[in-house]
Amino acid sequence: MNSLTELRAKQEMVEELVQYLRTPHWGRQKLWRHAIWRSFARVGLTGIHSLPVHRRWIDIHRRKMPLPNLDPHLVGMKIAQISDLHYSPVVWRKYLEQFIDWVNELEPQLVVVTGDLITGGYRYADRVASLLAHLKAPFGVICTFGNHDYSVYGKAFTKEGKRRADHLERSLIHHGLIVLRNSVHYVCPPGAHAPLAVVGLDDEWSGSLDAQKGFNGLHADQPIICLNHNPANCNELMEFPWQWMLSGHTHGRQIGAGPVGRRLYPHRFRHFTHGYYAVNGRHLYVNRGLSYGQRVLEWCRPEVTLFTLDEDKDAA
Ligand SMILES: [Fe+2]
Numbered sequence: 001m002n003s004l005t006e007l008r009a010k011q012e013m014v015e016e017l018v019q020y021l022r023t024p025h026w027g028r029q030k031l032w033r034h035a036i037w038r039s040f041a042r043v044g045l046t047g048i049h050s051l052p053v054h055r056r057w058i059d060i061h062r063r064k065m066p067l068p069n070l071d072p073h074l075v076g077m078k079i080a081q082i083s084d085l086h087y088s089p090v091v092w093r094k095y096l097e098q099f100i101d102w103v104n105e106l107e108p109q110l111v112v113v114t115g116d117l118i119t120g121g122y123r124y125a126d127r128v129a130s131l132l133a134h135l136k137a138p139f140g141v142i143c144t145f146g147n148h149d150y151s152v153y154g155k156a157f158t159k160e161g162k163r164r165a166d167h168l169e170r171s172l173i174h175h176g177l178i179v180l181r182n183s184v185h186y187v188c189p190p191g192a193h194a195p196l197a198v199v200g201l202d203d204e205w206s207g208s209l210d211a212q213k214g215f216n217g218l219h220a221d222q223p224i225i226c227l228n229h230n231p232a233n234c235n236e237l238m239e240f241p242w243q244w245m246l247s248g249h250t251h252g253r254q255i256g257a258g259p260v261g262r263r264l265y266p267h268r269f270r271h272f273t274h275g276y277y278a279v280n281g282r283h284l285y286v287n288r289g290l291s292y293g294q295r296v297l298e299w300c301r302p303e304v305t306l307f308t309l310d311e312d313k314d315a316a
Contacts, residue, residue: 003086017094023168050194058102059301060152063276063285066312067223069244074223077253080108081136082306083229083248084289086148088120097164099290099304100134110139110187114248114287115146115203117208122167124132129171139187142178145169146249151206180227182214198311199242200227209233215240230285231272234279243312244283250274251301252288274300 065079078101085096103111113132120125135141149168150161169179178185180200188195197218202208209228218224218241226242228234230249236246252274278286287301 004189007146009198017150022157027145037308046095052141058099058290059288059303060102060106061275061303061305063293064310064316065225065244065283065307065308066310068312069194069221070196070223070311071192072311073189073195074187075311077110077139077189077309078106078108079110079112079185079225079307079309080106081112081114081246081285081287081307082273082290084116084121084146084251084291085116085131086116086130086291086295087124087131088118090131091119092213093127093131096126096131096290097134099302101303104134106304108306110198111135111137111141112198112225112227112246113141114227115144115290116148116248116289117143117145117172118168119148119152120290121152122164125164125168125171128168129175130170130175132177133175140178140185140198140199142180142185142227142231143172143239144180144227145208147203147205150203150208157183162208165203165206165208171287181208182210184214186216194222197222197224198227199224201229201237204230204233211237211240214250215242216267218307231284233270234284238280238282242282245283246287247272248285248287248289250288251291252303 024314050258067295075093082099082103085091087093087096117128117132131190132141132143143164145168150165165181169181172179178197181202183200185198185200187198199214199218201211201214214223214226222241224244226237226240226245228237228245228247231245232249233245234245235249272284272286274286274288277286285305285307287305288300289304290304
C-alpha cells in the first residue's frame with residue numbers, strides 16, 4: 001500500500017514537472033532556458049538552441065501603442081501581432097498550433113498577421129486558414145501578405161504567384177478572417193465615435209504594393225496602423241499618414257545584424273531588423289516571426305507582440 005502511495009506521489013511529481021514545462025509562463029520559461037543556454041555557451045556550445053527542447057521557447061513582447069486622437073473606447077485595446085508562419089512541409093502544424101493557443105491565452109481583442117503565412121503550395125493555403133481560424137479575437141483577425149505568399153522562392157512576379165495569393169485570400173475569407181491587400185479596415189467598438197484605421201499593404205517584392213490605394217481617403221489626424229510585411233520600404237512610405245507600422249519579414253535577421261551579415265546583406269535590408277524603431281517621429285515595429293523556431297542566437301526567439309492602445313498625449 002505504501003509503495004502504491006509512493007508511486008502515485010512520484011507520478012504526480014512528474015505530471016507537475018511536465019505541466020510546469022508546458023505552462024506558457026513567459027518570465028519563468030526565460031529564466032531556466034537562459035540558464036541552460038548560458039551553461040552550454042560557457043563550454044562553447046552556443047548553437048544549443050537548435051535542440052528540440054527550445055521549440056517551445058517564445059518571446060512575448062509587450063508594448064504600449066500610443067496613437068493620436070484615439071477614442072476613449074479604444075484605449076486599453078490589446079492587439080496581438082504574429083508574422084511569418086511559413087506553413088509548409090518544413091514548418092509543421094503542431095509547431096504552429098502551440099503559438100495559436102498561446103496568442104489566445106493573451107486574450108487580444110484584435111490579431112494582426114503581417115505576411116508570409118505560407119511557403120508551401122496551394123494545399124497550405126487552406127491549412128493555414130483553418131489554423132488561423134482558431135484565433136479568438138472579438139474584433140477579428142486581419143491578415144496581410146508577404147513575398148512567400150506569392151512565391152515559394154520568395155521573390156517572383158508571375159501570374160501563378162498571383163493565382164496562389166488569390167487562392168490564399170479566398171481560403172482565409174472562407175474561414176472568417178479579414179484580408180487586407182492595399183485596403184483599410186476600421187475597428188470601432190460600440191460607443192466609439194472615431195474608429196481605428198488598420199491599413200494592410202500588399203507584398204512589395206511581387207509588385208503588388210499600392211500604398212496610394214491603401215491610404216486613399218485617410219488623413220494624418222486619424223489613428224492609423226499600417227501593416228506592411230517588409231520594413232525595408234518604411235522610409236519610402238513616409239508620405240502616407242500612418243503613425244505605427246507593423247512589419248515582419250526579417251526573422252530577426254540574426255545573421256544580418258553581425259559583422260559578417262553586414263557585408264552579406266544589401267544596405268537597404270539592414271536598417272530595420274527586429275524590434276522597435278522611431279523613424280522621423282513615427283513608430284515602426286519589426287516582429288521576428290514564428291517559423292523556423294530553431295534559431296541560433298539567444299535574442300532571436302520566435303515572437304508574439306502584444307500591443308496595448310493608448311492615447312498619444314504628446315501628439316495632442
Ligand atoms: Fe518570412
